[in-house]
Amino acid sequence: MPEQTSTILSPFSPLQIGPLVLRNRIIKAGANEGMTPQGLPTKALVKHHRDVAAGGVGMTTVAYAAVAQAGLTFSHQLCLDAATVPHLRVLTDAVHREGAAACLQITHAGSFTMMRHGGSRAPLTASTGLNAFGVMYGVFFQRAMREADMSLIATQFADAARLAREAGFDAVEIHMGHGYLLNQFLSPLSNRRRDRFGGDAESRVRFPAMVLRQVKDAVGADMAVCCKLSVTDGAPGGNTADDSARMARILEGEGADLLTLSGGRNVESPWALFGSALPTAQMKAAAPHALAKLGIMMLEKRTPKDLKFHELYFLEASRVMRQAVRMPLAYIGGVKSLENVRQLLGEGFDCVALARVLIHDPALVNHWRTGDVTGSACDSCNACVAKIYDPAGVCCVYGPPADPTLTRILAAAEV
Template identity: 50%
Template sequence: MSLHPTPSPFSPIAIGPLTLKNRFIKAATNEGMSAQGVPSKQLVKLHAALVNGGTALTTVAYCAVSSDGRTLPNQLILVPESLPHFKALTDAVHREGGLASAQITHGGCFTFIRERSTARPLSSSGGFNKIGMMSGMFLKQAMNERDMQQVVQDFARAARLARQAGFDAVEIHMGHGYLLSQFISPLYNKRRDQYGGSLENRLRFPRRVLRAVLDAVGRDMAVICKYSITEGVRGGNSAEDGAQIARMLEQEGAHLLVLSAGMNAESITTMFGSSFPKENRVQQKNPVIALAMAIQRLTDPKVEFRELYLLEHARKVRAAVKMPLAYLGGAKSLSSIERIMAEGFDLIAMGRVLLAEHDYVNKLASGASKNSICTACNRCVAMMYTPGGTSCVLGKPGDAELNRQPAAAQ
């Protein structure tokens, strides 16, 4: 008989200095709701609806820590000028009884922005930039110590700005092929100094970032790390590596890990657990993004969705650490959620399911529903490029007019 009974997914939990009312997190998903580089009224409406629907903590995705850190031109960026718009969002979330997390990130060489302060996009290593093939930036630049110190400061400053904007947590993005992932991954990191080679060395810079953020806001906010527990591609990190990464992030003091997987360029199906359909063909005016989407459809292996598709990998992380872990990957029924809790995970992070049904958590709690309507078709990913931003194809599209208006506009 277990000495530690399985907690209910509807029970509260402490994450660092923060207490969540239940175990459900809205995972970060790029909503395409920042047309002017700040949260739109449509983005406010979405996150308010998610917490009104029962989600304890909703994550605002891809908040760049600097202008150079953006992936796309209209990406959210945490600067003093944007704070009123972020504050409008966090105020709306708090009015609905929920909490908000800002996902802070730097794209590194995974960027389509040519205007920058450096000659080439920064990364762990220099040389050929395969992402840059689509935007004419064919080379990337290895970061030196001065670059690293600047980025560390950028992350810490962004975390402090997030606190000023009313966020309750920050999520440091260490996965999917963005800058910190480019240090962690042997696919990108070819350095021969103290930041390359062994996994411990490859984690050295991401750990510096984590420490700086903890020092900046860790007493006031939950500091979360999202990373790829397996990269899902030959030569990349395995789930065994993912377990070691978790140990190092636990040692550094992270309050929670969100267990994602895959890489944007090399293994997108590992991330989503299923292939992108032929119907995923929203008309994209930006030719660079249109080309990227076309290549992705042609090169993706055919993978059929199955619930809890990352569980086998996530178990290895659970066995390696004692800290709180949020499982992410194919939980779309009450039985799956209960299984995750029984396996010792502390929280459930969901993306597509909550885009399909903003009130899914309340439906589960009341017994009104057990199974999500989400079919894991992945068409919501392409919907981020529509005028109204991301929405489920089974429901109504986003409001294009609201999506044109900055959140704090009168």
């Protein structure tokens, strides 16, 4: 853990992560925007991140760019290929003009998909068996990856990072949380392998560490290479903070420039990610078919009845991570005020990552800087989560609605 000093860092002081220097210590976390309805970046996506950059963050993170078609959760997500680069360049240029850095979250869904890729009904993952998520979408089974599959997907991550560099991004974030492919290896809830990629925490992190190593080799001299890591799965039998700390030490050894600490799994414990119940009524209304509605009804039954939001809900688990490694860490989870940020920096976290409060007010960081406000009026209702299925994309239900025309215009289109 970094040595504590009597001087607490200012939230508005610069931060170096790898080769990148951020203007301050507040990051827009990756959170699905729902602004790529054709699988390509739109004017809406550019505006979303330009507004946050203009609002004062040090870096904004574009969410969920699949490294391959088979890595999509659903068909209208962004898949990083040559066709997306010109559109993403418009976005990074807009962010840079506002003085912020731009990060692209690169990932692969594994079994967490609503699609049948190439006629396959068994997407690749850590272990063979029933696909608990895909069953709602007619993707009933999943297949354990072989080492040749791992080699191919690690190469796809590295190739995606090179494309991100070409598109002008300053950093990439390898998504290792929330139940997507790399987390399917990390978590004992989904990894039942008996080879060198399964078993104890150090073995379960072997494939994600391979991916990190290849991405670092591809772009590490030019870009910050970050990882999003769950501090806890938030479900019985899943990773604990101690497990995740053991994995974090290995990722630190492989050269990760920053770990963004999150938690929860999209199937087993999605409420853990948000620290509060999901808006299931709105989600059912937006569900594409009856099986999806059934899945949401099952989620309602499994959500803890006594769940109540509280600020800094991942703090205890994240403290374990802070004690385990010396590398930069970004805290995420229930940050609602400038006082929260100062407390976290005082405890040795290097920066904070915000999502819902910046959807509520993209200019929140500037408001904190000027002293106009010290907190956030976001009430963690999570209605913005259901908005990712809206034709206009994500927005706060308490603010002005997003403009649906912008999601119909590609980012690089002449208008």
